[in-house]
Amino acid sequence: MPTSAFRHDHSLQPERRLDIVGRSVAYDDQIVWAAVAALTGFPATVIPIAHAGGLPVGVQIVGPYLHDRTTLAFAELIGREFGGVVPPPL
Numbered sequence: 617m618p619t620s621a622f623r624h625d626h627s628l629q630p631e632r633r634l635d636i637v638g639r640s641v642a643y644d645d646q647i648v649w650a651a652v653a654a655l656t657g658f659p660a661t662v663i664p665i666a667h668a669g670g671l672p673v674g675v676q677i678v679g680p681y682l683h684d685r686t687t688l689a690f691a692e693l694i695g696r697e698f699g700g701v702v703p704p705p706l
Contacts, residue, residue, distance in 0.1 A: 653678045661687040665698040 625632040625643060632643030653660035659679050664672040675694070679687040695701065 649676070657681060659684040659687050661691045663691040663694055664701055665694065667702070 625634075629643070633640045634643055634646065652658070653676065658681055661677045661679075662674050663677070664674045666673040677687045677690050677694075679690070
């Protein structure tokens, strides 16, 4: 089941923890997932696929170097399957 954004922890950075499927992990461990696209220069596209708790749930699509159109085309296909972008309620 999709989940929305994780609960934010406003304590000091070194003390922050995240609960991921019942396991406590360091807050900074999540940076690895963003780094896959950011540090390699690979194209990445993010698309919302659901809503949970009033917030959007999205996926990040990472493609091969210089294949920006591939990630966009794949995002379009996913959008068709999940009903496209639906704005959250006001």
